[in-house]
Amino acid sequence: MASEAEEGGEVHTTEMTTDDSPPSIVEEKEEKVVSTEGEIVKTSDGNAQESGSSSLPEGLSLNYEEARALLGRLEFQKGNVEAALCVFDGIDLQAAIQRFQPSLADKTPSKKGQPKSESPRSGTQNPATLVLEAIYLKSLSLQKLGKSTEAANQCKSVLDSVESMFQNGPPNIEQKLQETVNKSVELLPEAWKQAGSHQEALASYRCALLSQWNLDEECCTRIQKRFAAFLLYSSVEGSPPNLASQVEGSFVPKNNIEEAILLLMIVLKKWYQGKTHWDPSVMEHLTYALSLCDQPYVLAKHIEEVLPGIYPRTERWYTLALCYYAVGQKEDALNFLRKSLNKHENPNDIMALLLATKICSEERHLSSEGVEYARRAIIHTKSSDAHMKSMGLHFLGNCLGKKSKIVSSDHQRSLLQSETLKSFTESIALDRHNPDLIFDMGVEYAEQRNMNAALRCAKEFIDATGGSVSKGWRLLALVLSAQQRYPEAEVATNAALDETAKWDQGSLLSLKAKLKVAQSSPMEAVEAYRALLALVQAQKNSSGSCKANVEDDSVSEFEIWQGLANLYSGLSYWRDADICLQKARALKSYSAATLHAEGYMLEAREQNKEALAAYVNAFSIELEHVPSKVAIGALLCKQGPKYLPAARCFLSDALRIEPTNRMAWLHLGKVHKNDGRIADAADCFQASVMLEESDPVESFKSLS
């Protein structure tokens, strides 16, 4: 037996020294090992088996496999991957495992009784451990050499062996073997992935996480992170995991994204519990996944849970602002930005400034604040960064435009209006390919009643977007209608209808109806409303699932009845108008528009008191309801001289809110005339006439 063992031992020494190189293995060169490899394997094959069977019971001597394992490990350690591979190649894993199996079975129970330190050889390890580690190292070497498929196969054989070795009873694995298992479990999916075998990679990731490998926390976390990324980005069509033993109420992901989000959340939770270190990529992957599903609110919750000290607070605030803005909680978003843009924090962060500007530009009462942010952003943008500057100027224009609508003096208003156009123009000069910019400028021109310029912008916008954006068509039609070019406006509307799927035609049909009204073809208008009504009914009947994407660009049934009521009352078809109003009221009990229409009908029937009451109710519901203010003004004007100041008051108020309301100007002119201020009256009448020539069938406000 001794001689056998010696032979086994000498295999290496001869192997290492045959080529008269220095005796130390450490200095052995790769090529030499390679050249002698095959020979050695052949010559020593018989020996190895003998020695294996005879030496093992005592667990004292090294057999052929173990020797190779050790030598290969040394080579690997030195970085001689290829040499290590050659040494490992000689190991017959299957044979080795078969031999080890009984010995392990014997050992396992005995180990339980004995303390571990009592092992006869303290320096050496269980032979199975050694060989399995060798195979793992072999797999790793193959992986490093780019032979991923082979690597995966080797790695898999390690895991299969471990599984078969411990199929009976709970694994009582020594630490070194556990380490090899951990590493193999981790390597296997990566090897498959690199080999391009994505299905196998998917399966081995799941197996790694769902089988009982007794992985340590860090290792498990790494696998979970990699698996999540694999699920998110690999585009592999994988079947969802199915477990026979599902706990009731347990969440089983149905698709890759669900599974990825689940894993990322689990990893984050582990971090909250202090079980793993922080890895910024986890949050980025989760951000990507949740944004993809349009779930910024869920994302915000997760970012809020991140402990302080990970993100600079201004960055966290900015990210949260993005999340809240995405779900429409503009006030919350802006509050975060206000904190972040505080002079003690990060007052000149361009992206935060731009976001704040954008949010402010959407709300009138915030427009002044927005102007400040925009100016700051523009000042701090590098002059070379034209794109950023253009964005700043664009949003500045939006804020100025909004602001011009709330200032009280004419002078300030016209000043702001010209500033608005100026910043749009500057912005376009820096970036002439941004259609949204052109659109906003078109609307601004239209609101300032510069219809030729507005028309140019509308056309340019349609060209830049290929007619694919509905609001472009509507702007064009409205501008044309404001120029009293109704037939052309209708052509534009029809062209838009052609380019729009039935489902989304609501706002266009309503526009068409209004164009028909403007052209005094009530019957066709009624026809258009009827089509619109049919569409809305169809939308209502279709399943609730489609509702979400229909909502944003469609016309409500209420608006249709309201429009019809206005149409009929304009024709003095009081009964029909009444029916339509009832329908409208059934859909929306308290509406300024309905009350206004009611008042109009009462007024037409000379029931002035009731009419006045209806108008007052209308603007009590909606404080800024211009038509009812105008109507009250007009009604009071007719009541006699002592009501003239009140009438004037209402009309001026209406004009403050909507300076381009021609009816308000008309009635204000009448008030002045009745009061004897002829020159003022003339001015008002003139304004009214001019505005009539540029009055769209629908307010431009409906566009944005």
Added chain:
Amino acid sequence: MTSDASPQSIQSAKAAVESLAAVLGGGALPDTLASGDDPAAALLHDGGVARAVVGRLRGAGSGVGNDGLCRWLYDAFQSNLPELQLAVLRFVPALAGVYMSRAVSRKQLAGFEAVLLALYAHAAAQRGAGEPETVALPNLANPSVYHDAKVPPKTKAAELDVAVLSPALEPHGTMRATRRARIVGAVLELYHGKLALMPISSKLDFCEFCVAWAGNRSKLDDKPRIAAPASSEPDGGGAAAATEEKWRRVPLPWELFQPAMRIVAHCLLGPTGSDELKAQAARAAECLYWRAAETMDARALLATRSLVRLSQMMEEPIPEPSFSGGVENMAELEAMRANILSTKN
């Protein structure tokens, strides 16, 4: 796949290759293509075919109603052979890229539209009528296959939020301008589903068009260059490549932005192993980020910002096996030798 293909499907694939050769004209395709074992796979992976077809798709006057190549793509896809369909999907980047850029100029592109609508109809049929693609957001309060919840599950599991990843695909028989982005977006989703099987050149094509669609330069390359065609070698489609047109910026509503971004994310972070593709995808991701910034579209900003950041992060390496220090190794070796010696005696 080669071994599974029935002789019938090989015949059809052969016929498809031959008709493609006829469409492209003499010499454009290698003769060996049709005679191979698996002509469909060759169509998918052959670089020469790809160059010829993509060159033609990019060429002036492509995509009109009587474009033979579009007819071929249409027929090949309608053959319902999965292998051939894959070969058609390989050209989705060029097809969608050229189409979207030209459609903005409102050119007549009935050929492209026929192919895209066929692909869309396929996607809609695959999904099922009126079915949106949804994602149920996990709630960690419920146990899952990957974790146990502390609290034992009650009789009723906590409510799950359901997010819509892709809304239902309504049937569309014609390409209306306002639905163009949705249709092309759905086609991109179809392509995305098969990305793992697509050759890298196809993905490179997509990244290039994505940069052009976004319409603004990446801050990385300050040189004012227009999306330089990465694969326009003067070969096959050489004549077309010489007069390369500038691909226009296109409207990118979320329904188009989202699938485009998913493809870019795959190219950037998926298991492709191509540095060239990663570089192109990083550029595309950055362009998409700046495009999203133009309108401050928050969800698009968040998603693309994460992609850009992830592309700059180092991937956590697989830990190397830990060995004890060098000296100890020697000791181990000595121990081994000593062991051998001791048994000798």
